[in-house]
Amino acid sequence: MKDIYQQQRAMRNMRQAALQRGVIAVLDIGSSKVACFVLQFDGPGVYRETDGVGPMAGQSNFRVIGAATTRSRGVRFGEIETMAETERAIRTAVQAAQKLAGVRVDHAIACIAGARPASYGLAGESALKNGKVGQGDIAQVLASCEVPDFGRGRQVLHAQPVNFMVDGRSGLMDPREHSGQALGVDMHVLTVDGDAIDNLIHVIRRCDMELAGIASGSYMSALSSLVEDEQELGAACVDMGGGATGVSIFVRKHMIFADAVPMGGDLVTQDIAKGLRVPMAVAERLKTLNGGVEATGRDDREFIELGGETGDWETDRRSVSRADLIGIMRPRVEEILEEVAAILDAAGFDHMPSQQVVLTGGGSQIPGLDGLAARMLGRNVRIGRPLRIHGLPHQLTGPNFASAVGLALFAAHPQDEWWDFETPTETYPARSLRRAYRWFRNNW
Amino acid sequence: MQGVDRNNDPGFSPQPTPPRKGWQRPQPQATKPKRDPAPSRLAYRLHRMWLTPAFRRLTRIGLPAFLIAFLSLLWLSDENRRASLAGGLTGMVEAVQNRERFMVKVMTIDGASGPVDKALRMMLPVDLPASSFDIDLDQLRNDILMLDAVKDVELRIKPDGVLAAKVSERKPMLLWRHARGIELLDETGHRVASVTDRAVRSELPLIAGEGADKAAREAVQLFAAAGPLLPRVRGLQRVGERRWDLVLDRGQRILLPANAPVAALERAIALNQADDMLGRDISVVDLRDGSRPVVRVGIAAQNRIRAIQGRPLLGPDGRELPKDDKKS
Structure with missing residues (x-):
């Protein structure tokens, strides 16, 4: 875990440099669209590195000066599949956003939705030497966490301390200056496939930009869609994207679990295309304009022209009732929600104090989804839209931009990660100090 | 010839349809799958370079400025072109000015x-x-x-x-005679012109002496105040650049003080009108002492007084004459 520590630290430094410069791009590389926002920060003073949890509403210190979105290509299940095509899509979005902003952006923060995320809860404990918690003690207790075997090729995406304990006093957000004998920590670690991250870094580097941060897509959409109370009391955010459906669970303003289902709106479109024998573009249009999950009697009488450009008149003039369309869409949506329910069950969402489920992402715009989800997930369900951020065009404020907006918030107020703390002092090689001393003595 | 259908039903032939003559039936063209538009790598890089502020400033200001300077210097490096440019410019300016x-x-x-x-x-x-x-x-x-x-x-x-x-x-008010000639002065003492002879402007009063022009105002006031004496006045003489002497005919002189000379002159005029002082044989009236006027009696009057007193007479140089002279 040392090298990921160094890599993430390098990213943090790069992000700080970007904040110093005042301009940073956030890139949401999704399966159905690539969105790029160019953020302008007022100054470096707003970045509080050791702030416990940044206030969610503190969004006045940055503004979006350029925003562009384009259709994604080369991305499947939230992972990059064709590098060159993805690069073209990113180039398109970044160039349009840069043109709108009128500035050149060199640093990007990206999120990754798929890549088989896996959550781990780690616990660590260490004795306090001087009876008081200092900055070094926190780093030490974070380093003392027992790290399980993540598996081959897995990389740590997030490692956030979610809870501190001092002598059995649990639930501390900021243990600094507490007096006690032992300090314990609960850490949430999210790992993903390392190759996906490498691909992402490579693609962004090919676009002449530096990756200044990387985050999980489900975490990002929860950051923008959950209101502060939901984050505090406990809620699950279901980000129904095009290729993957992300699930993240928040409690006490910390993400404690994240996972993703490699199924999304693209599957629904595929089902429509197969079932009605129409091109994918037509199926997508049918889904967005006429789709739904709750059929009523009126839908039997409402006929939809399929259209098409096959050249065959008979084929092009077909029409189906809306009930048929709903009949195609509903089982697939139910399947996705079943997977989500399985994930929530596995995460122990039943034992949470508040069991709010927030649906967001492009898939949450299906009419009647909240009723179906309430029946499937059996809990309080609401459709969430991302928070408003300053300067974002209105057409980009929909729930399908939840993770992009979350990335912007994340760029402004990053939560504490393990690599934000200094490495424990005893891991510094003492030899280097001696060598430095010798160098000074020899040369001066 | 078995198997050959003799009765040739139109529309049903066992033979395959001969290839169609004439034009081909229009076929729908296979359309290329539409690729999403994306900027090429070069276009992307150029756009990013264009958004770099330094590069942008260089291109939009530096390059045109350099080109203009370079071309104009190149053009101006020829002597004939420089000359024709200068000539053209002055010609244009003159054409406008000579309208x-x-x-x-x-x-x-x-x-x-x-x-x-x-x-x-x-x-x-x-x-x-x-x-x-x-x-x-x-x-x-x-x-x-x-x-x-x-x-x-x-x-x-x-x-x-x-x-x-x-x-x-400037209106000449005074004539000023000094070592270098005679000049006309106005009332402030400023020179107006030179004259060769006092007779040229005999109506103007005459002043004399070094520094008299600086006190020309006072001189004008004095001349104005000297009303009844005016026919006898020959002029004013500046003494020591400090005070005036009023010179009368018959060699008489009125010594005026440096302060308030006009008042002193008026007093002398009053004395004159009361006692006909200046009509007598008095050579100098000294008014410099403000408390009393002092007069110097002329030689003839002194001799009369001496003759009465029986003392030797005085000569024109002020010395006593020897006795024998007196007899002769």
């Missing part, structure tokens, strides 16, 4: 006497008609004001090409 409406054709002078008028016309730096751009009115006015005879001049270029000069001349 009809800027030309000055005549000069009118008001309020100047003959010699001043002539001098003013001589001082005009250009020959008329000339462009009004060539006449520097301020400079011309300063030049004219250097003439002593001119007190003030107002110069303006009027429409229709008239250079109008309104001159107010």
Whole structure:
């Protein structure tokens, strides 16, 4: 875990440099669209590195000066599949956003939705030497966490301390200056496939930009869609994207679990295309304009022209009732929600104090989804839209931009990660100090 | 020939349809799958470079400025081109300046006497008609004001090409005789002109002595105050650049104090009117002591007094004459 520590630290430094410069791009590389926002920060003073949890509403210190979105290509299940095509899509979005902003952006923060995320809860404990918690003690207790075997090729995406304990006093957000004998920590670690991250870094580097941060897509959409109370009391955010459906669970303003289902709106479109024998573009249009999950009697009488450009008149003039369309869409949506329910069950969402489920992402715009989800997930369900951020065009404020907006918030107020703390002092090689001393003595 | 269908039903033939003659049936063309538009790598890089502020400034300001400077210097490196450019520029300027409406054709002078008028016309730096751009009115006015005879001049270029000069001349009030000649002064003591002879302007009062021009105002006041004495006054003499002597005919002199000479003179006039002081044989009336006037009695009167007292008489040089002279 040392090298990921160094890599993430390098990213943090790069992000700080970007904040110093005042301009940073956030890139949401999704399966159905690539969105790029160019953020302008007022100054470096707003970045509080050791702030416990940044206030969610503190969004006045940055503004979006350029925003562009384009259709994604080369991305499947939230992972990059064709590098060159993805690069073209990113180039398109970044160039349009840069043109709108009128500035050149060199640093990007990206999120990754798929890549088989896996959550781990780690616990660590260490004795306090001087009876008081200092900055070094926190780093030490974070380093003392027992790290399980993540598996081959897995990389740590997030490692956030979610809870501190001092002598059995649990639930501390900021243990600094507490007096006690032992300090314990609960850490949430999210790992993903390392190759996906490498691909992402490579693609962004090919676009002449530096990756200044990387985050999980489900975490990002929860950051923008959950209101502060939901984050505090406990809620699950279901980000129904095009290729993957992300699930993240928040409690006490910390993400404690994240996972993703490699199924999304693209599957629904595929089902429509197969079932009605129409091109994918037509199926997508049918889904967005006429789709739904709750059929009523009126839908039997409402006929939809399929259209098409096959050249065959008979084929092009077909029409189906809306009930048929709903009949195609509903089982697939139910399947996705079943997977989500399985994930929530596995995460122990039943034992949470508040069991709010927030649906967001492009898939949450299906009419009647909240009723179906309430029946499937059996809990309080609401459709969430991302928070408003300053300067974002209105057409980009929909729930399908939840993770992009979350990335912007994340760029402004990053939560504490393990690599934000200094490495424990005893891991510094003492030899280097001696060598430095010798160098000074020899040369001066 | 078995198997051959003799009765040839139209529309049903066992033979395959012969290939169709004539045109091909229009086939729908296979359309290329539409690729999403994306900027090429080069376009993307160029766009990013264009958004770099330094590069942008260099291209939008630096490059045109360099090109303009380079080309103009290249063009100007030839001597003939430089000369023709300079000639063209001056020609253009002159063409505008020599327009009809800027030309000055005549000069009118008001309020100047003959010699001043002539001098003013001589001082005009250009020959008329000339462009009004060539006449520097301020400079011309300063030049004219250097003439002593001119007190003030107002110069303006009027429409229709008239250079109008309104001159107010100095009025000579005094004649000042000094070591270098005789000059006319105005009431402030400023020189107006020189004269060769006092008789040229015999109506003007005469002052004399070094520094007399600096006290010309006082002299004018004194002459004004000397009303009844005026027919006898020959002039004022400045003594020691400090005070005045009023010189009368018959060699009489009134020594005026440095302070308030006018009041002293008035007192002398009063004495004169009361006792006909100046009609007697008195050579000098000394008014420098403010408490009392002191007079110096003339030689003839002294001799009369001496003759009465029986003392030896005085000669014209003020010494006592020897006795034998007295007899003769």
